[in-house]
Amino acid sequence: MTDLSVATLAGHLPDKRQVADSFSRAAVSYDSVAELQRAVGHQLIARLPAGIQPQRWLDLGSGTGYFSRVLGERFAGSEGLALDIAQGMLAFARPLGGAQHFVAGDAENLPLQANSCDVIFSSLALQWCADFSAVLSEARRVLRPGGVLAFASLCVGTLYELRKSWQAVDGQVHVNRFRELETYRQLCAGSDLQVVSLQNQPHVLHYPQVRQLTHELKALGAHNLNPGRPEGLTGRARLQGLLSAYEQFRQPQGLPATYQVVYGILEKTR
Template identity: 35%
Template sequence: MPTKNIIPCYKQEVAKSFNKAASTYDDFSQFQDNVLTNLKGMCPEGDFKLSLDLGCGTGNAANFLSAFSHRLVSLDLSLNMLQKSQQKSPSSFVVCGDAEALPFQNGCFDFIFSSLSIQWCENLNSIGREVERVLQSNGDFLVSTLSQDSMPEIAHCWLQIDGHTHINHYPSYDELIAQISCAGLVPQQIVCEPMTMWFDSPKDAIDSLKKVGASVLVEEDERQIVTPAAWRAFLGEYEKLRTEKGIPLTYQLVYLHLKKI
């Protein structure tokens, strides 16, 4: 993730966006559900005493994680998301907190799971350090996130309109691996692959971001004022990308299984 020109009060903006989207998230989360399914398929076998769902959202992984965890803690930056999560999994213990400053003791978890949340952190090095700190020796960290060249369709279309991409810029594959494993977490399995979602209209593609809270821009120079005329022009450009499958929106995904040795 970039470390310069970060918007002021960034974490508050992220929390606000996801709080607002909590009521619509599950209706627009097909991409997130697909990624979650893939990440579940990489889950190590085990009977874990205490697991952490890091960036739990509305709790769609809770039942899966609870099946092999004696206790499950669900953490998110958004209170509204946590309320939804608690409704789905009343037995889990919910905590409102920041993944870059985990409010837990050293070595208390033997399994940490995180699907599509760490890309909202300002510093992946701090994620690696915090996960390593709260994991027990031989503990597992299973995570999915986005890497460079995600959402190229949106970037391309906005560049034609005003010269800005209007998207977040994610680290390259190599940068991501180096940053998140810097604390000594050892990769056990890595999968890097694209996923293209298809939509009936450009607006539907954008709603798939806005309605799940994923529309906060990290860098100030990408936060441009969008006039009605510019928005119409953008939708027109995006429409040009239509194929027989519909309007594409492509993500570059990295799935990681790391272990604290």
């Protein structure tokens, strides 16, 4: 995929209502297949500045609240906010605690007061936002001076094995599109936040067969949500073609699924 401007990318990302509905439906099954999400989120927590002790933190794109609960334990005595666009996720997370407040909202237009948070933590949620510059602007508005935005997102190259295998079958788009790493770099550098670190790290999962991967994506609510995606059921011949094409990637550990993860730590200096 070539580099996409914000305006162009907006036409290639799924509608936010579809994203919200898809993740709401996946709330009950999500944690059972969230190996990658847990690994990435824990890595992101490890990248937080040492000794940071916020009075108020925000888990942005909080999902089932797994990391709201982790943050609640790490920052005991502080006030926690869990915010997600999917009402179903919030309904699932609320009884489990971790945060004091559970808020429905959009990362591009946060329903929070300016200078109200010391830490914004967001793991594997911001890839669904078409206007990442708006996300950064909103983070800066909501953070107090000295506050930190810690995010993990996905960039181009994610699930390239699945994308190439489908292209060999029918040439259609079956895999969600993501931003270029360079676009993240440019937008972060152009924001009014200081870039402490911005790194790309691949995470590779392995599966015995393709169906385990596709089942997991559906259970996560992260299956193909692209505009222009093929509609209707996939025929047996095309599925067999996918299985055959994906076999070229097989490794001793199984069939790989590569996720290109972007880790960013940004600070509001003034």
